[in-house]
Amino acid sequence: MDVHHHHHHASMEGFGSGTQPSSGEEDIMDLRKGPWTVEEDSLLINYVSTHGEGRWNSLARHAGLKRTGKSCRLRWLNYLRPSVRRGNITLQEQLLILELHSRWGNRWSKIAQYLPGRTDNEIKNYWRTRVQKQAKQLKCDVNSKQFQDAMRYVWIPRLIERIQASSTSESSSSTATGQQPTSTSTTSTKHHHHSCPPDNISASSSDTSDLQAVSSSVSDLTDSQDLPPDPAHTAHNQYQYQNLDMQVNQQSNSWVGDSLDNLWNEDDIWFFQQHLCHDDF
DNA sequence: AAATTCCGCAACCGCGTGGAC
């Protein structure tokens, strides 16, 4: 199910460009901006369904939309297109985002290719709101070795643990019970290889040595930078790691709750592992 | 209870790229 469908619907119109149709017939030049109304959405949907996508500037004109082609394209690709998935990012998707971003950086569209139904915009927003926020709380840069190690050795193993836990606990009869029918492209990525148990990924369960490495690097970097104005700042490896671990746990716990009824399953984990074991990808 | 800050998300922007002519 999909959860909140909030949405403003823009009770009023008139953002920057008020309707001032007074002089002349060149009404072409009052372009709307801001949130889309349901009328605009249906106009766009209807036009695209009869004609295709593409040629967005002329599309906007022919569909009677007082928008730029750019705006129409964005609205379609990120929201109206039938294959877009809404709802919370699943654990598996989080895992993929973390891993792929560690490889490619802010190549959002490339990352989005491996998350069916998710748009680059959504992934980018996820990264900024969830991941970058953590870096700020840890008072380190997202590009710092400290943070990257924390992701590699703490976050990702934690995610894998939780994915395994959730998949084994409800192993039978859980997968995709009456999902919404929007998963057209996701089915194409199914590979049906059950032979590979989700275990051989690096640093999945035996954390201790890796965590030590994290702790040391963490302490190094926190020493080089200013210490946080934290009250009980013993500022040692253990403290730093516990702090991080606690935050990770909080995040994960809050995420697990509503991420179980989603399209990902063990096949996707297999898919993930297969590709990440190789560098070329 | 009102005021204020915080924050997530949809949408916007500039710029780079590539094709048509």
Place this chain on the structure above:
DNA sequence: TGTCCACGCGGTTGCGGAATT
């Protein structure tokens, strides 16, 4: 060849609901 245009990408904004004071 250079110019124009459509497109896509990554960074950024700002609206409005949630949280906080």
